[in-house]
Amino acid sequence: xxxLYEADANYDKLKGKTIAVIGYGSQGRAxxxxxxxxxxxxxxxxxxxxxxxxxxxxxxxxxYSIEEAAKMADVIHILIPDEIQGxxxxxxxxxxxxxxxxxxxxxxYNIHFNYIVAPKGVNIxxxxxxxxxxxxxxxxxxxxGVPGLICIEKDETGEAYDIALGMAKxxxxxxxxxxxxxxxxxxxxxxFGEQAxxxxxxTELIKAGxxxxxxxxxxxxxxxxxxxxxxxxxxxxxxxKGFKNMWHDVSNTAEYGGLTRRxxxxxxxxxxxxxxxxxxxxxxxxxxxxxxxxxxxxxxxxSMRRLEGELLIEQVGADLRKxxxxxxx
Ligand SMILES: NC(=O)C1=CN([C@@H]2O[C@H](COP(=O)(O)OP(=O)(O)OC[C@H]3O[C@@H](n4cnc5c(N)ncnc54)[C@H](OP(=O)(O)O)[C@@H]3O)[C@@H](O)[C@H]2O)C=CC1
Ligand SMILES: CC(=O)[C@](C)(O)C(=O)O
Numbered sequence: 001x002x003x004l005y006e007a008d009a010n011y012d013k014l015k016g017k018t019i020a021v022i023g024y025g026s027q028g029r030a031x032x033x034x035x036x037x038x039x040x041x042x043x044x045x046x047x048x049x050x051x052x053x054x055x056x057x058x059x060x061x062x063x064y065s066i067e068e069a070a071k072m073a074d075v076i077h078i079l080i081p082d083e084i085q086g087x088x089x090x091x092x093x094x095x096x097x098x099x100x101x102x103x104x105x106x107x108x109y110n111i112h113f114n115y116i117v118a119p120k121g122v123n124i125x126x127x128x129x130x131x132x133x134x135x136x137x138x139x140x141x142x143x144x145g146v147p148g149l150i151c152i153e154k155d156e157t158g159e160a161y162d163i164a165l166g167m168a169k170x171x172x173x174x175x176x177x178x179x180x181x182x183x184x185x186x187x188x189x190x191x192f193g194e195q196a197x198x199x200x201x202x203t204e205l206i207k208a209g210x211x212x213x214x215x216x217x218x219x220x221x222x223x224x225x226x227x228x229x230x231x232x233x234x235x236x237x238x239x240x241k242g243f244k245n246m247w248h249d250v251s252n253t254a255e256y257g258g259l260t261r262r263x264x265x266x267x268x269x270x271x272x273x274x275x276x277x278x279x280x281x282x283x284x285x286x287x288x289x290x291x292x293x294x295x296x297x298x299x300x301x302x303s304m305r306r307l308e309g310e311l312l313i314e315q316v317g318a319d320l321r322k323x324x325x326x327x328x329x
Contacts, residue, residue, distance in 0.1 A: 005175070005178070006169065006175060008165070009165045009178075010166060010169070011038075013163050013166060014162075014163060014166040014167070018043060019035060020043050020044070020075065020077065021077045021079055022044075022045040022076060022088070023045075023052070024052035024053075024056045024079075025052065025079065025081075025133070026132060026133030026134065027079045029055070029056070030133040030134065030136035030137035031077070031127075031129070033059060033137060034140045035167065035171055038172075040167070042061070043061070043063075043064060044061045044062065044063045044064065045067075045068070045073075046064075046066065046069075047066065065092075066088065067095075070092065070093045073101070075102040075104055075163060076102070076103055076104065077167070078093070078103070078104070078106075078110075079106055083291075085109075085110045085115065085116060086115035089110070089116050090116075094119065097119055097122050098122075099122070099156070100121065100122075100156070101121075102122070102124075103116075104127060104164070105124075105125075106128045107186070107190060108126055108182075108186045111124060111126075111183050112187040112188075122154070123155055123163065124152075124160075125150070125160050125167075126153070127167045127168050127171065128148055128151070129173055139176070140171070144172070144176065145172030145174070147176040148173030148176075148177075149179050149180070149181050150165055150168050151164070151180065151182055152164060152180075161180075165178065187281075188281050191286060192274075192281055201274075202231075205265070206228050206231060206313070209223075209226075210227045210228065214312065221316055221320060223316075224316045228317060247259070
């Protein structure tokens with residue numbers, strides 16, 4: 001598969017164009033500052049009176065209402081929560097779209113599941129960092145970047161690819177590598193990754209390891225250092241050098257023990273569960289469930305958030321992170 005880098009991208013098709021970033025949260029702040037510092041013409045379209053409005057102004061952005069920004073922009077890049085994009089798009093963006101505009105996203109969710117249908121004459125593109133927003137910004141400031149995906153769902157002007165790849169360059173993604181895919185593939189792989197591996201799977205693994213040690217009588221602080229804090233350091237090795245070199249860097253004891261026991265933790269049943277999770281995403285069961293959850297006011301999500309915050313690993317971890325200065329008081 002071809003991976004695109006800096007030399008493959010340019011800003012030619014973005015010259016003279018205004019990019020309105022809608023939303024100033026995890027992705028919105030990072031992407032808008034990076035694109036602006038890369039020389040692109042970025043304005044913010046934000047909820048008037050919200051926390052982001054002041055924060056974006058403080059960061060030196062030109063801030064407008066969502067409607068105003070949509071009217072002024074050539075590219076409208078929607079970076080607000082997925083579950084509200086449909087409503088905001090229909091009421092505050094769609095009425096101001098013009099032929100030749102580009103509607104851009106960082107996740108394919110709303111286009112793939114048809115919550116948003118763009119009008120004729122409007123490009124539909126995606127520029128999706130494969131990273132949390134804070135690292136999109138941090139790595140850019142360090143002169144590097146995070147990898148990303150670009151997708152062209154609809155190209156009405158013949159410029160959609162160059163616009164998406166130019167934005168990817170402006171965000172810093174072409175420094176680390178950009179792959180072109182489709183809205184369907186990005187949506188399905190991203191949802192799968194965050195559910196089965198990155199956020200869901202990993203936290204459940206950490207939790208299970210921590211609780212196993214604590215229930216066996218070991219100090220929670222030791223269990224936290226062993227199963228959570230050190231995990232980042234090991235994953236950093238994999239991030240930088242791959243599995244083989246991570247195994248090389250850890251002790252022979254860890255290598256032998258890890259390689260011989262890991263399939264007793266992530267079992268064949270775990271793999272079957274992963275396949276089921278992917279099927280639920282592909283056949284729409286997940287998005288239907290998430291839509292009902294949001295229509296009901298997020299009752300399950302709010303109670304799970306509360307329980308997550310009450311976990312011993314959270315209490316112990318917060319105390320240790322504050323004591324060593326990793327987390328501000
Ligand atoms: N989080 C991540 O790391 C990643 C996210 N993505 C994708 O990026 C997109 C944005 O996600 P993310 O950055 O996490 O979003 P956030 O939850 O961080 O978005 C917060 C922003 O949305 C605004 N907002 C919330 N509700 C409304 C509303 N009703 N009307 C107008 N503005 C509103 C907030 O404004 P206010 O301050 O006024 O509340 C704030 O500016 C999504 O499509 C997501 O899937 C892709 C890759 C990674
Ligand atoms: C950081 C990222 O890409 C995630 C986990 O998929 C998300 O926050 O949507």
